[in-house]
Amino acid sequence: MRVLIAGGGIGGLTAALALLKHGIDVDVYEQAAELKEVGAGVQLAANGTRVLYALGIGEELKALSCEAQGKEIRHWQTGETWKLFDLGPLSIERYGAPYFTVYRPDLLEVLARALRRAKPDALHLGAKVRGLAQDGDSVALQLENGTTVRGDALLGADGVHSRIRQALYGTDRAEFTGVVAWRGIVPVARLPAHMARMVGSNWVGPGGHVVHYPLRAGRLMNFVGALERADWRVESWSARGTQQELAADFRGWHADIQAFIGAIDTPYKWALMVRPPLERWSAGRVTLLGDAAHSMLPFLAQGAVMAIEDGYVLARCLAAYPVEAALQRYETARRERTRRTLEGSAANLHRFHNRSLADPEEGRRFIDREWASQRIAERYEWLFRYDATTVEI
Ligand SMILES: Cc1cc2nc3c(=O)[nH]c(=O)nc-3n(C[C@H](O)[C@H](O)[C@H](O)COP(=O)(O)OP(=O)(O)OC[C@H]3O[C@@H](n4cnc5c(N)ncnc54)[C@H](O)[C@@H]3O)c2cc1C
Numbered sequence: 001m002r003v004l005i006a007g008g009g010i011g012g013l014t015a016a017l018a019l020l021k022h023g024i025d026v027d028v029y030e031q032a033a034e035l036k037e038v039g040a041g042v043q044l045a046a047n048g049t050r051v052l053y054a055l056g057i058g059e060e061l062k063a064l065s066c067e068a069q070g071k072e073i074r075h076w077q078t079g080e081t082w083k084l085f086d087l088g089p090l091s092i093e094r095y096g097a098p099y100f101t102v103y104r105p106d107l108l109e110v111l112a113r114a115l116r117r118a119k120p121d122a123l124h125l126g127a128k129v130r131g132l133a134q135d136g137d138s139v140a141l142q143l144e145n146g147t148t149v150r151g152d153a154l155l156g157a158d159g160v161h162s163r164i165r166q167a168l169y170g171t172d173r174a175e176f177t178g179v180v181a182w183r184g185i186v187p188v189a190r191l192p193a194h195m196a197r198m199v200g201s202n203w204v205g206p207g208g209h210v211v212h213y214p215l216r217a218g219r220l221m222n223f224v225g226a227l228e229r230a231d232w233r234v235e236s237w238s239a240r241g242t243q244q245e246l247a248a249d250f251r252g253w254h255a256d257i258q259a260f261i262g263a264i265d266t267p268y269k270w271a272l273m274v275r276p277p278l279e280r281w282s283a284g285r286v287t288l289l290g291d292a293a294h295s296m297l298p299f300l301a302q303g304a305v306m307a308i309e310d311g312y313v314l315a316r317c318l319a320a321y322p323v324e325a326a327l328q329r330y331e332t333a334r335r336e337r338t339r340r341t342l343e344g345s346a347a348n349l350h351r352f353h354n355r356s357l358a359d360p361e362e363g364r365r366f367i368d369r370e371w372a373s374q375r376i377a378e379r380y381e382w383l384f385r386y387d388a389t390t391v392e393i
Helices: 010-021 046-054 058-062 089-095 104-118 163-169 243-249 255-263 303-320 323-352 360-370 373-385
Strands: 002-006 025-029 041-044 070-075 081-086 100-103 129-134 139-143 148-151 153-156 175-187 199-205 208-215 220-228 268-274 286-288
Touching (some): 010 025, 010 046, 010 104, 010 303, 025 148, 041 046, 041 104, 041 208, 041 303, 046 058, 046 089, 046 303, 046 373, 058 104, 070 360, 081 089, 081 373, 089 373, 100 208, 100 220, 129 163, 139 153, 153 323, 175 243, 175 255, 199 323, 208 255, 220 243, 220 255, 303 323, 323 373
Parallel strands (some): 002 025, 070 199, 153 286
Antiparallel strands (some): 041 100, 070 081, 129 139, 175 220, 175 268, 208 220
């Protein structure tokens, strides 16, 4: 069996590795001429790293990652701190896998290297996908350069603006959330010494929140600042803003946030969009994976992890059932979990940006209640415990 994959991002490359591991041939078609993500971090919870370990790249990734010791909630103005959860050894003890924070280009590099080891010519760069055609026996993937390739199944792992999704289900109805996500990376050496800690911090405030965590064995620190504002609607990893604009958005926030912003030379901004969940992901020999199937707000830090889980479950299904039945099994196995994650991410928007946070006293009561240990467990345990390598398919 040969599977064609449109898109060589985190989801497409993980799926390719998982398929090869299950004895299924793959070819990946990626539009970029070279594999490089814009500099940004990604958090990989135990439910994601468990899959990467099963694919044999856990230790390679570990060498480039950070194992944050914990995550904390902080008040946007006073800097008061609450524990969200312990990570480090506790993640391994409790969930059997670590929690990594990783520089995206490092993750892609590890995935691509492993793919080339498994099949040297599997990755086709500079190969932009245009459309598809299928019949009962095979599927044809059409590239922008006029080439057509054939396979037994096609996987659309081509992200939020997926061509494959459009070919199957038409233009989507993306809606702007009214929230802009700012991103930046700085060398830790440029931050005040007390900020160089191996923890992930989530500063919550009225109408905005800031997340920062260390990368690359603690040498870099990643910044994501989400703010409610209606005047920016471009959903892109590469759109730049200015430090002045970013500073104006977070005026009045704690001195640590001001110091962080002052250290970011080039901030990027991304308009956060939501798409209604698709009724179906699969049609005949074609299916979708990752953001192409179920893009979500980044407020549970699980979008990439869902793409990683998808890839492994899909490979198991294709190894066990005939193509069309396998794609249906995959979709059934993944639909409820990804829908619940998508809804949990959206619910965090109101939690992280709650208006009661404006007042320190009221904000303290709100945080005490919303981040009480029982409520944290309800929101995260089911996410971290899932095992894509054994879940029923
Ligand atoms: C600010 C922010 C922070 C986030 N933080 C986290 C986090 O901490 N943890 C987490 O798990 N998730 C996080 N996410 C979500 C995560 O980034 C996405 O869910 C993840 O990148 C999805 O992976 P993917 O492979 O499905 O899509 P993508 O990463 O978008 O990859 C798609 C690939 O397809 C290629 N492609 C597109 N069109 C074509 C075409 N026509 N032909 C060929 N190739 C094509 C693209 O070039 C790209 O390489 C965050 C998102 C944002 C915006």
